[in-house]
Amino acid sequence: MPGDVPEGEAWRFGTFKDPKITQEVKFSGERRRCKHCLIYKPDRCHHCRICKSCILKMDHHCPWIMNCIGFRNHKYFFLLIIYSMLCCGFIGITVFETIVWSLEQEMPISHRFLLLLCFSTTSIMGGLLVMFAGFHTMLMLRGLTTIEFCEKMSIVTSGTCCKYDLGVYRNITAVFGPRPYLWLLPVDPPVGDGVIFGKQARHRADNDPEWLEP
Template identity: 30%
Template sequence: RKILNISQGTTSLFWGYLSDLQKQEERGELLQPLIFVLLVLCSLLLYFKVSLMDPGFVKSEEEVEAGKSEEQSLVIPQAPGDVQTRRCGYCMVKQPMRAKHCQLCQHCVRRYDHHCPWIGNCVGERNHPFFIAYLSVQLVVLLWGGHVAWSGLYFEQSWDWLQHNILLLASFLLIVTFTVVVLLLLVSHLYLISCNTTTWEFMSPHRIPYLRHSELENPFDQGVVLNLWRFFCSCHLTAWEKIYFLRSSDPV
């Protein structure tokens, strides 16, 4: 989380330097500076949204019975053969398919992707789209911030110049580093989403029974368009067992 706060903070360190945004502000052209500030604020709001919201914690049977839950509306098809619902050995809840227990959060998370140390929270079925939105906005802020930092640099071969611009130069190098990291992270997530797979499933298919025993390499892949639509446009939790049993002839 500290790393991500640094990446957000570096985008504003160079505001007091001579840059394109400062020149526009001095000329009374406030549109671009205002948009930049709004993007930074949007990035911060999405950060807190993703880090504080429920990523898709699996409810216990007592919690489901105590109140109306969205999980009650999920229709799980009858599994062929002697298939039993997996029960978590840590929190003892019935795990739906694609769920995994997170040791750091101490909860099972639906369609678990990974535990992100940047946000201090799991990325799961509920907050994964917001995580992608956050990465996208953060990437725009970093690219724009890098351009602004570069516009404030006027290179001179003198020690005085380096002393006066060391903070701006360090900010620019940090922004470039974080831009590469966020870009790679966003591209990799979009690729996995287009295939309807998660980071956990992609990295450890040999450790996941429903993937190890399936005749299909990815039993949840329904094509790029439907995968993207289900991820970004579906407002409800998905019964992944239904897709799995329809596409796999050897369910677990």
């Protein structure tokens, strides 16, 4: 799963919990809780009705991979988009060269049709992936998830910094991991526990370096 919600006593209904651990509350000021899982929800955690569980730092439920995108698999989802985009670009370039070559060679009409169909399909999918990657890159650089973007449009459009925005570099490492030379490889996931974010996470990292160990 994208992230396991803590199962400690402090997260169960009816138990005392230090309110300083979490920042997000309901409109009434009460702690956020899930009526399905019967637990208090950490910051940025949401319940997915399809997966029937609470997902840490939930971004969205992806029908293409039949799973939720959350804290522990956000990097791999992002890499899937990047790899697919690069594949479409490679296929489109090579097929276009073949189409140019086919204009000077004799071949059945059906072959030319298939080449054009392949190039058109790849171009459309590549264009959609570029826009999709651009959207998620924008969210990552601002320290937002898709759910937070949809729920807090007024914050985004007004230019107000999200409370989980720690700057461009830290926002990238929160998704791709702490080592830049491994960002484009499906290894070295982000550090942390998926429960504490923003300034609280930075303060804890400064005082407890072991917390950042992958």
